[in-house]
Amino acid sequence: MACVRILIVDDYASWRQCAALLLQFEPDLQVICQAADGLEAVEKSAALQPDLILLDIGLPNLNGLEAARQIGKVAPGSKILFVSENCCQELTRVALGTGALGYLLKSDAATELLPAVRAVLAGQQFVSPTIAGTQSSDSGRT
Numbered sequence: 001m002a003c004v005r006i007l008i009v010d011d012y013a014s015w016r017q018c019a020a021l022l023l024q025f026e027p028d029l030q031v032i033c034q035a036a037d038g039l040e041a042v043e044k045s046a047a048l049q050p051d052l053i054l055l056d057i058g059l060p061n062l063n064g065l066e067a068a069r070q071i072g073k074v075a076p077g078s079k080i081l082f083v084s085e086n087c088c089q090e091l092t093r094v095a096l097g098t099g100a101l102g103y104l105l106k107s108d109a110a111t112e113l114l115p116a117v118r119a120v121l122a123g124q125q126f127v128s129p130t131i132a133g134t135q136s137s138d139s140g141r142t
Contacts, residue, residue, distance in 0.1 A: 004121060005032045007050040009041040011059055015106065019054060022113050029117070038062025046074035052121060057084045057095065068098040081120045083109060092131050102126035
């Protein structure tokens with residue numbers, strides 16, 4: 001079984017550690033690196049070519065939306081799952097317009113991080129149930 005290599009990008013170290021903790025129990029997932037800002041995300045993506053990037057939007061030095069656009073050029077094989085506190089549907093649309101396959105609210109991460117990761121890795125779009133306007137995680141996938 002091939003190991004999925006994951007880069008976690010968030011300016012809040014505690015959140016990065018919590019996300020890594022949630023993922024560590026999955027034998028096929030491996031967090032290979034963490035980054036704290038958008039520029040570092042682009043650099044690490046180019047150097048490491050991760051399979052999946054968990055990317056915050058509100059990042060210092062380069063916001064997550066622009067980082068995603070640049071990552072698409074330097075690491076075109078990397079899939080992006082945005083993980084943000086912002087529940088605006090318009091921002092979700094813009095984020096997915098960068099080529100990302102998913103948008104997960106941090107408040108949903110405790111229960112939805114793994115389903116979101118699995119959906120994005122399978123090439124399916126995932127939108128947090130809270131944003132999709134439903135309480136069922138199955139309806140959050142479009």
